[in-house]
Amino acid sequence: MSYELLVEVTRNSTVESRHYGAAVVCDFKGNVVESWGDIESLVFPRSALKPMLAIHLVESGASDQYALSDAELSLACSSHQGEMMHQNLVASWLNRLGLTEEHLACGAVLPEHTESAHELLASGQHGCRLHHNCSGKHTGFLTTALHLDITLDNYHLVEHPLQQLSLEILSDLAGINLKQYPMGIDGCGLPAPTMPLLQLGLATARFANPRELSDTRAQAIYRLHEAITNEPLYIAGHGSVVSELNEVTKGAVLAKTGAEGVVTAALPERGLGIAVKIVDGSSRARSVALLAILDHLGALNDEEKQQLQTHIAPTIVNSRGLTVGEIRPAKSWLKKISSG
Amino acid sequence: MSYELLVEVTRNSTVESRHYGAAVVCDFKGNVVESWGDIESLVFPRSALKPMLAIHLVESGASDQYALSDAELSLACSSHQGEMMHQNLVASWLNRLGLTEEHLACGAVLPEHTESAHELLASGQHGCRLHHNCSGKHTGFLTTALHLDITLDNYHLVEHPLQQLSLEILSDLAGINLKQYPMGIDGCGLPAPTMPLLQLGLATARFANPRELSDTRAQAIYRLHEAITNEPLYIAGHGSVVSELNEVTKGAVLAKTGAEGVVTAALPERGLGIAVKIVDGSSRARSVALLAILDHLGALNDEEKQQLQTHIAPTIVNSRGLTVGEIRPAKSWLKKISSG
Numbered sequence: 001m002s003y004e005l006l007v008e009v010t011r012n013s014t015v016e017s018r019h020y021g022a023a024v025v026c027d028f029k030g031n032v033v034e035s036w037g038d039i040e041s042l043v044f045p046r047s048a049l050k051p052m053l054a055i056h057l058v059e060s061g062a063s064d065q066y067a068l069s070d071a072e073l074s075l076a077c078s079s080h081q082g083e084m085m086h087q088n089l090v091a092s093w094l095n096r097l098g099l100t101e102e103h104l105a106c107g108a109v110l111p112e113h114t115e116s117a118h119e120l121l122a123s124g125q126h127g128c129r130l131h132h133n134c135s136g137k138h139t140g141f142l143t144t145a146l147h148l149d150i151t152l153d154n155y156h157l158v159e160h161p162l163q164q165l166s167l168e169i170l171s172d173l174a175g176i177n178l179k180q181y182p183m184g185i186d187g188c189g190l191p192a193p194t195m196p197l198l199q200l201g202l203a204t205a206r207f208a209n210p211r212e213l214s215d216t217r218a219q220a221i222y223r224l225h226e227a228i229t230n231e232p233l234y235i236a237g238h239g240s241v242v243s244e245l246n247e248v249t250k251g252a253v254l255a256k257t258g259a260e261g262v263v264t265a266a267l268p269e270r271g272l273g274i275a276v277k278i279v280d281g282s283s284r285a286r287s288v289a290l291l292a293i294l295d296h297l298g299a300l301n302d303e304e305k306q307q308l309q310t311h312i313a314p315t316i317v318n319s320r321g322l323t324v325g326e327i328r329p330a331k332s333w334l335k336k337i338s339s340g
Numbered sequence: 341m342s343y344e345l346l347v348e349v350t351r352n353s354t355v356e357s358r359h360y361g362a363a364v365v366c367d368f369k370g371n372v373v374e375s376w377g378d379i380e381s382l383v384f385p386r387s388a389l390k391p392m393l394a395i396h397l398v399e400s401g402a403s404d405q406y407a408l409s410d411a412e413l414s415l416a417c418s419s420h421q422g423e424m425m426h427q428n429l430v431a432s433w434l435n436r437l438g439l440t441e442e443h444l445a446c447g448a449v450l451p452e453h454t455e456s457a458h459e460l461l462a463s464g465q466h467g468c469r470l471h472h473n474c475s476g477k478h479t480g481f482l483t484t485a486l487h488l489d490i491t492l493d494n495y496h497l498v499e500h501p502l503q504q505l506s507l508e509i510l511s512d513l514a515g516i517n518l519k520q521y522p523m524g525i526d527g528c529g530l531p532a533p534t535m536p537l538l539q540l541g542l543a544t545a546r547f548a549n550p551r552e553l554s555d556t557r558a559q560a561i562y563r564l565h566e567a568i569t570n571e572p573l574y575i576a577g578h579g580s581v582v583s584e585l586n587e588v589t590k591g592a593v594l595a596k597t598g599a600e601g602v603v604t605a606a607l608p609e610r611g612l613g614i615a616v617k618i619v620d621g622s623s624r625a626r627s628v629a630l631l632a633i634l635d636h637l638g639a640l641n642d643e644e645k646q647q648l649q650t651h652i653a654p655t656i657v658n659s660r661g662l663t664v665g666e667i668r669p670a671k672s673w674l675k676k677i678s679s680g
Contacts, residue, residue: 011524014534016384017600017621044356107659121461184351185664260357280620281357319447324525
């Protein structure tokens with residue numbers, strides 16, 4: 001098995017569980033700067049593609065026509081946690097389009113944000129489509145469809161012109177034709193493309209610095225950088241590693257998670273893209289691995305690291321409130337990357 | 341890395357995530373029947389030890405003194421889901437002892453059973469100690485302490501005579517002195533011992549057929565077999581793989597999960613013990629791996645397999661209600677074990 005032991009979960013300093021995976025750092029010119037584990041295997045980037053899936057919204061002119069705010073554009077790139085702020089913004093955006101929740105193709109779910117879900121249940125309510133972490137992305141698709149006067153019917157299916165357009169944009173960034181790769185269906189019903197992890201790293205680097213892309217595409221990407229940087233809480237939510245990384249680094253690190261252990265980070269100033277896949281699909285390991293790579297690249301200063309401490313070295317607290325373990329970069333890997 | 345690829349998670353037939361691990365099948369005489377991956381590495385068996393941790397309750401005479409029912413003994417061995425039936429039985433048992441929820445050392449949590457947790461929240465209530473999946477085990481410890489007239493104070497700490505007794509019983513079954521191995525603290529506050537996976541398999545085999553142990557210990561174990569077999573819903577809960585395996589096989593397979601990807605199964609009639617550790621700690625993979633091993637051993641007939649289908653080959657359903665993937669034994673491993 002050609003994966004690297006990236007993250008260890010300990011209990012009283014004995015390792016209890018181990019997370020293997022692969023990671024790559026690319027530059028916007030298409031070079032691999034560094035890599036660990038097998039980066040040629042196919043991954044489903046899932047929601048890590050969302051910022052790239054929002055390019056159509058700006059590029060098509062839809063964003064200008066509907067005067068989308070920074071918060072709305074950030075939400076279009078988001079896996080939001082379903083907090084009240086997210087839910088309200090999706091609802092008002094849909095309303096401005098003359099649409100309702102019923103137009104969203106994603107299913108009804110409870111918010112991922114635990115407190116928000118509990119409050120909802122305690123007030124006698126249920127999950128709805130607005131709470132789905134993808135509802136901002138879906139609203140983005142509906143906005144572009146209205147602007148381009150394309151049918152909204154089955155906008156989530158791979159045959160729909162908007163999904164075909166999205167695959168073309170993603171292919172441009174990844175440098176391969178994604179239509180020739182296996183395709184799945186995502187949790188929200190949209191197509192879930194695959195690509196080698198390497199191509200996800202390259203696409204992320206080109207999103208970080210789009211100079212090699214067409215000017216229109218580059219301008220759209222710069223607009224998204226600006227929106228996410230100005231409204232980091234709309235791309236994920238309170239307490240999330242994505243929002244806090246974006247906020248603490250003031251947009252120097254634009255991270256995005258994807259389901260099943262994927263996380264990416266675009267570093268606009270340095271023109272770098274990082275892509276990580278935890279092979280077992282674990283959420284708890286991906287951000288620990290990403291933060292270790294960012295530290296290794298010197299992308300975080302001491303103050304930033306202090307602010308991100310709960311994500312860099314999460315502790316495991318038991319039901320009695322006692323710290324009983326931690327999640328940390330694997331010592332063997334740290335040794336390798338710190339001497340590298 | 342010396343783990344076996346045990347379980348694959350697919351999306352539209354492309355593998356999205358992979359779960360590695362190790363597994364062992366032992367007999368009660370101390371032989372390894374079969375194994376996959378590294379079985380010498382230390383694991384925290386966590387709640388997989390609970391049926392063995394209930395032996396003191398019967399062996400000490402506490403179970404007889406307090407006339408514990410089959411359901412209460414099954415609950416003492418349980419990681420229950422916090423359904424109303426579990427919560428009520430812990431409460432009435434504590435009441436019979438003259439104790440209350442406040443005597444339990446485990447912390448307050450929401451039930452693990454989603455519907456039960458949602459109902460609780462919808463009715464304006466919060467999680468409590470009774471809902472903790474370990475509350476039956478804790479009530480068992482309190483029962484033995486009362487019976488033996490040992491202090492209840494700090495009964496959860498490793499220094500307490502009951503925890504020392506438990507470690508001796510576990511060491512007897514595992515065939516090693518667990519006090520010489522690293523120790524952690526569990527989610528509920530009790531000591532969390534470690535042992536090589538091999539020893540967990542051996543201990544499980546001796547729990548399956550305790551003939552090589554002392555007569556008193558063997559009788560206590562037979563009593564626990566009977567209780568779990570008669571009340572399978574009290575050792576876990578509705579829809580759980582543990583309760584359904586125990587129920588469907590009428591006690592021929594006594595399974596028990598442990599946190600962080602552990603599962604064991606004792607096969608009393610065959611005197612076999614199976615222990616599985618998914619190296620990344622995943623819950624979704626452990627039961628799929630266990631069921632593949634049970635099938636490989638011919639421990640399940642066609643009717644039983646049909647009844648257990650949702651655990652043998654779980655599907656992944658998205659928010660739109662569409663089946664988009666599955667969790668299955670890795671093809672490479674299946675090939676190995678079916679030709680073995």
